[in-house]
Amino acid sequence: MQQEHLSPLSFHLRNFNKYQALDMVAAKNGNLTLIGENAAGKTTLANCFFPMLIDGSIATPSFNPAKGTDRVDRTTGPRNSSRDTRTFNSMLLGWGPGAMKVRTGYSYLQLQSSRRQVILGIGAHRNVSEKRQPTWWFVVISTDTTTPVNVVVTDESGHSLEYAEFVTANEALGEKLQVFKTADAYHSFVARQVYGFSSDAELTKLASVYRLLASPILTAGNARFTPIREALKNAQEGIDAQIINDVASAQREVNRTNGSLQRIKRAQERLRKMKKEIFWRNLNRINERMLQDYSQMQHDYKEQQVKCERANQRIAKLEKQLDLLQGNLEQTAATLKRLQQEKANQASIAEHRRHYEERQADLERRLKQYRSQQQRVEELEDQATAVAERLAALSVQQQELNEQQVRPLLTDLATRATGLTELTNVVAEVDPAVLVKQLATYVRDQQQANVIKMMNVLNSM
Structure with missing residues (x-):
């Protein structure tokens, strides 16, 4: 189960180097290419992951010119010294005006195969005024390849978790998570459980060779490649010669079989071409001798069919328009x-x-x-x-x-009407309106009586 090919999925930094948070996704084949001008920080960024996450070494996480190329095959333990110029502390805290005095940071990468998911990481706390510099290594191995595996390294505000907080925050991972306080324990665990080596020394040699292969001394031309090649050869187990011969014989047989199959395939292709050529030539000859009239009729028939098909299409189109x-x-x-x-x-x-x-x-x-x-x-x-x-x-x-x-x-x-009965009756009326009316009537009657008397007198005269 441990011999399958693990490919990097992603690379992550939290409060590490000059990065507060950085996530880089690798290509499908696991490659990650960094492109930029000189002094842009490509090597510095690569140092944050390689080779310290491979073998747990935090002594020289850089590609500085390596020393002792002749002794690389005799290296047996992880490099964990602080005598080099660029140390793990400077990688974590950074350098220049932006260097941190106190910092807790994490660097980890995620790998995956068809059978497993693996996370390799380092967490560390550094304080320039303290001698005690805590460092912890952690490994997450999950056999479930469908559900993504994640580790919690920061709180909600983005501050990195200390060792105890990290362990508590990732308790849900259970036995999938392994935390180590020494580089040797981490080195031994990943050598066997992740890379499938039988001993720690094999991982150390291989990591040293890779460190040298990535070193600028090779491109500068001031180092011999022979020790590196020898160390690379010695960093892995040898293969029995009989096995190599058997494999070579089987491969030669496979090559001969593949060659025969290729020749047969080319012959079949040639026969198909010849058959096709003969068919068309015979058809053309028959057409010239016997099928000229039939061909013309067939040609006319096909033209009529095409016209009919076009007419049918036009009728169908017109019917659609009519509908x-x-x-x-x-x-x-x-x-x-x-x-x-x-x-x-x-x-x-x-x-x-x-x-x-x-x-x-x-x-x-x-x-x-x-x-x-x-x-x-x-x-x-x-x-x-x-x-x-x-x-x-x-x-x-x-x-x-x-x-x-x-x-x-x-x-x-x-008083004056005393003796005048009619006048006395008129004057006796109480209502003034009736009195006026009766008095007017009385006066009118008297005037008429006087007129009659005068007329009688005149008549008598």
Whole structure:
């Protein structure tokens, strides 16, 4: 299970070097290419992952010119010294004006095969004023390749977790997570459980060789490649010669078989070409000798078929257009019927409107007449009020005249009418209005009687 090919999936930094948070996804084949100008930070960024995550070494996580190339095959333990110029502390805290005094950071990468998911990582706390510099290594191995595996290395605000906080935050991983406090323990675990080596020394040699292969001393031309090649050869187990011969013989047999199959395939292809060429030549010859008229008829028939097919296509197209036009015609007829109904409704509405306008004009005329009559009534009421007031005033004056003038005159008249029965009866009336009327009647009667007497006197003369 441990011998399958593990390919990198992604690379991650949290509060490490000059990066607060960095996530880089590898290609499908596991490669990751860094492109940039000189001194842009490509090597520095690569140092954050390689080779310290491979074998756990935090002594020289850089590609500085390596020393002792002749002794690389004799290296047996992980490099964990701080005597080199660029140390793990400077990689974690950074350098220059932006260097941190106190920092906790993480560097980890994720790998995957057809059978496993693996996370290799380092967490560390560094304080330039303290001698104790805690470092912890961790490995996550999951046999479930469908569910992504993640580790928690920061809190919600982005601050890196210390060792105890990291262990607590990832308790849900259970036995999948292994945390180590020494590089040797991490080195031994990944050598066997991740890379499948039988001993720790094999991983150390291989990591040293890879460190040298990536070193600029090779491209500068100031180092011999022989020790590196020898170390690379010694860093892996040898293969038995008999096995190599058997494999070579089997491979030669496979090559011969593949060659025979290729020749047979080429011969079959050539036969197919020859068969095709003979067929067409025979067909052309038969066409010249026997099938000219038939070919012409066939050609005409095909042309007619093409024309018929085009006509059928045009008919189908026209039928579709006819169906569309029929639907449009029905829709237009329905629309026309609806518009006619709306027009009839509008005529009826116009007639009702005219009737209502005439009625409104009549009501307005009657309202105007009513308002004029109401105004006349108000004027008459005002006049009646004035007449009533005048009548009341005249009644008061009449009462005063009755009391002041008429009563004394009636008293005097009654005194003088003594002996005149008719006059006495008239004067005895209490109601002034009746008294005036009777008195007028009495005066008129007396005047008529006097006229008669004078006429009698004249007649007697």
